[in-house]
Amino acid sequence: MNTAANITTQSADGAAGSELQKSEGVWAAAWRRFNSDKVGLGSAIVVIAFLVLIVLAAFGLVAKNWQAEIGVPNAPPSFMGPAAKQATGAIDAPQGPNVDLSAVDPLAPRYAEWEERAKQFQTTEVPKAETLPLGGDRLGRDVLAKAIKGTEISVFVGLAAAIAATLIGTMLGAFGGFFGGKISDFLEWVYNVFESIPNILLIFAFAAVVGRGVGSVVIILALTGWTGMYRQVRAEFIKHRSREYVRSAEAIGASSFSRMFKHILPNVSHVVLVRMSLLTVGFIKAEVILSYLGLGVRVDQVSWGTMLAEAQSELILGHWWQLAAATLFMAVFVTAFSLMADALRDALDPKLRGLE
Amino acid sequence: MAAYLIRRLWQMVPTLMGVVLLVFFLFKWFGGDPAEVLGGLNASPDQIKSIRTQLGLDEPVWYQLWLFVKQIVTFDWGKSWATNESIANLFATRLPATLTVMVPILILEVVLAIPIAMYVAYKRGSLTDRTLTVVTTVALSISFLVYVIVGQYVFGFQLGWFPVQGWSDNLATNLSTYVPLPVFLALLVSLAPQTRLYRSFFLDELGQDYVRTARAKGLTENKVLFRHVLRNATIPILTNIGLLLPGIFVGSFLIEVFFSIPGIGREVLLAVNRSDFPVIQAVTVYLAVLTMFINLLTDLAYKVADPRVVLK
Numbered sequence: 001m002n003t004a005a006n007i008t009t010q011s012a013d014g015a016a017g018s019e020l021q022k023s024e025g026v027w028a029a030a031w032r033r034f035n036s037d038k039v040g041l042g043s044a045i046v047v048i049a050f051l052v053l054i055v056l057a058a059f060g061l062v063a064k065n066w067q068a069e070i071g072v073p074n075a076p077p078s079f080m081g082p083a084a085k086q087a088t089g090a091i092d093a094p095q096g097p098n099v100d101l102s103a104v105d106p107l108a109p110r111y112a113e114w115e116e117r118a119k120q121f122q123t124t125e126v127p128k129a130e131t132l133p134l135g136g137d138r139l140g141r142d143v144l145a146k147a148i149k150g151t152e153i154s155v156f157v158g159l160a161a162a163i164a165a166t167l168i169g170t171m172l173g174a175f176g177g178f179f180g181g182k183i184s185d186f187l188e189w190v191y192n193v194f195e196s197i198p199n200i201l202l203i204f205a206f207a208a209v210v211g212r213g214v215g216s217v218v219i220i221l222a223l224t225g226w227t228g229m230y231r232q233v234r235a236e237f238i239k240h241r242s243r244e245y246v247r248s249a250e251a252i253g254a255s256s257f258s259r260m261f262k263h264i265l266p267n268v269s270h271v272v273l274v275r276m277s278l279l280t281v282g283f284i285k286a287e288v289i290l291s292y293l294g295l296g297v298r299v300d301q302v303s304w305g306t307m308l309a310e311a312q313s314e315l316i317l318g319h320w321w322q323l324a325a326a327t328l329f330m331a332v333f334v335t336a337f338s339l340m341a342d343a344l345r346d347a348l349d350p351k352l353r354g355l356e
Numbered sequence: 357m358a359a360y361l362i363r364r365l366w367q368m369v370p371t372l373m374g375v376v377l378l379v380f381f382l383f384k385w386f387g388g389d390p391a392e393v394l395g396g397l398n399a400s401p402d403q404i405k406s407i408r409t410q411l412g413l414d415e416p417v418w419y420q421l422w423l424f425v426k427q428i429v430t431f432d433w434g435k436s437w438a439t440n441e442s443i444a445n446l447f448a449t450r451l452p453a454t455l456t457v458m459v460p461i462l463i464l465e466v467v468l469a470i471p472i473a474m475y476v477a478y479k480r481g482s483l484t485d486r487t488l489t490v491v492t493t494v495a496l497s498i499s500f501l502v503y504v505i506v507g508q509y510v511f512g513f514q515l516g517w518f519p520v521q522g523w524s525d526n527l528a529t530n531l532s533t534y535v536p537l538p539v540f541l542a543l544l545v546s547l548a549p550q551t552r553l554y555r556s557f558f559l560d561e562l563g564q565d566y567v568r569t570a571r572a573k574g575l576t577e578n579k580v581l582f583r584h585v586l587r588n589a590t591i592p593i594l595t596n597i598g599l600l601l602p603g604i605f606v607g608s609f610l611i612e613v614f615f616s617i618p619g620i621g622r623e624v625l626l627a628v629n630r631s632d633f634p635v636i637q638a639v640t641v642y643l644a645v646l647t648m649f650i651n652l653l654t655d656l657a658y659k660v661a662d663p664r665v666v667l668k
Contacts, residue, residue: 189370189371189374190374192371192374193371194378196371196375196647196648197375197378197640197644197647198602198603198643198644200606200609201606201624201639201640201643202640204624204625204628204636205379205382205383205636205637205640207628208383208387208627208628208633209382209383209386209387209388285499285500288501289500289501289610292501293613293625295628295629304499305499305501308499308501308502308505311505312505315505315506315509316513323502323505323506327498327499327502330497330498330499331497331498333497334496334497334498335493335494335497338493338496339493
């Protein structure tokens with residue numbers, strides 16, 4: 001946190017003379033407010049726990065073998081016990097020794113030879129688990145491992161797209177707001193163009209040309225989702241560009257670039273941070289829908305969206321556990337993240353408290 | 357008024373040009389070669405060449421852009437690459453189905469959300485109010501997909517109250533048989549967030565001085581709420597409806613996919629999967645135009661709703 005460090009040193013410098021006048025920095029005050037918000041703090045802990053899980057999954061420490069078919073197909077969750085054996089309706093296997101057919105069987109002379117050759121190949125029959133902690137899918141893959149791996153992909157896509165959209169929106173907003181004039185007019189025009197197309201159509205149009213895969217989804221969401229950020233950052237820069245601290249920076253010869261990103265940006269970064277956390281939630285939901293529709297991650301990857309797509313046909317057969325697992329992971333993470341974003345907004349922007 | 361209209365229409369021109377340029381160059385530069393998409397895997401070089409000539413792909417870029425603009429202005433987009441159906445026909449046959457589902461959703465959403473929102477705003481801070489906030493946060497964190505999957509399973513498959521999916525040619529049958537379940541599920545998801553939004557509009561108004569004055573005059577609470585507060589909250593409500601309105605023409609593609617409703621949304625999704633560029637381009641451009649006009653109409657509606665608004 002470079003900006004946080006900047007601000008604390010600034011306030012420390014200002015209060016160098018007397019300890020008593022030392023005022024609380026923006027981030028320190030925000031942290032104090034955030035700390036007193038029990039709901040925000042609790043949800044932040046849940047989010048951090050998820051992030052740890054994601055990092056572990058990314059390094060292959062958990063859910064590495066999510067593709068292994070370790071259970072019987074559609075194995076139920078452990079607490080339900082194994083599925084009842086279904087009556088196959090087959091004829092009972094005959095008792096007693098086999099009837100000797102070697103006199104009439106034309107293949108009989110070669111049985112010994114084939115048995116010899118078959119011994120060269122080892123087939124190991126891995127015992128398939130009857131039940132799995134959260135059940136198994138159609139292929140007998142562990143739903144728990146899939147949910148963890150899916151969390152990794154879905155959250156990664158949401159965060160990466162939010163960061164990319166934030167970069168685009170902040171850069172354009174900073175330039176438009178700071179310089180005004182022709183640059184601002186041009187960027188406003190671009191903004192109006194993007195805003196005039198319904199969001200979902202814009203996403204589809206980009207999806208039609210960009211292709212599939214995790215990277216593509218990040219690009220699509222970032223290129224279509226930057227507009228709100230741009231608008232807000234632009235408004236903040238217009239507000240700040242004529243404030244005293246920026247003008248005095250100009251007076252001592254700070255370049256435009258330095259005023260924009262060293263002076264103004266740290267002072268509006270709380271707005272950016274709040275907006276980014278809201279974007280993340282939106283993008284995670286969008287990724288789930290895109291993946292469900294087959295416009296998202298590749299088939300050899302798993303995300304909450306692909307799990308839901310599989311779960312739809314499983315549900316008809318009464319195998320509800322994959323649906324429940326994906327929904328539960330998503331609901332817990334997104335609720336915690338939204339509550340954390342709300343708490344963050346209240347902590348960083350106390351003026352907004354109580355407004356929706 | 358006329359001067360205002362003319363200026364607003366004039367302001368649309370650059371935005372519209374931008375939309376056309378964006379859609380044109382997006383598909384031109386990143387969309388791959390249309391001739392190869394059209395020709396398929398087994399096309400011979402000759403075939404590819406003739407398709408290129410036919411589509412005007414050998415012409416300079418400015419001429420292709422001109423062709424594109426001409427298509428937009430004359431409403432003649434030719435035929436879909438995938439099905440060879442004329443795109444005008446595609447719009448004409450798919451739009452009714454989309455509207456049949458989306459119009460009831462929009463109307464019910466507004467008609468139900470406003471009174472509930474007014475009630476919870478009036479009872480601000482009460483248990484109902486706080487319950488709504490919590491329910492909204494949790495409900496919104498679950499993907500819309502889950503609601504539809506579970507809803508279809510429970511109400512359509514298990515309980516058998518509605519057909520799981522389907523569509524007919526008869527508007528009355530559609531409305532009475534096939535539309536209720538999708539509308540119900542869509543409302544289930546959208547009602548809570550919409551209510552929360554309208555609640556904030558009403559809260560803004562309830563704190564105003566005129567409310568206190570109206571109460572001091574001795575007006576009944578009903579009169580205060582419905583005559584004074586509702587009237588003043590109309591502007592943000594209209595803005596919100598204006599934002600929702602373009603959506604009814606695209607439809608909720610998820611609903612259309614789940615319930616096999618032959619609407620625009622499903623068609624666009626199919627077009628994306630088949631790389632059927634003309635369909636996507638046409639829908640995108642026309643929806644953008646429509647959105648701009650709806651924005652203009654919303655601004656005009658402000659004037660009707662609130663005589664104090666000055667259009668300039």
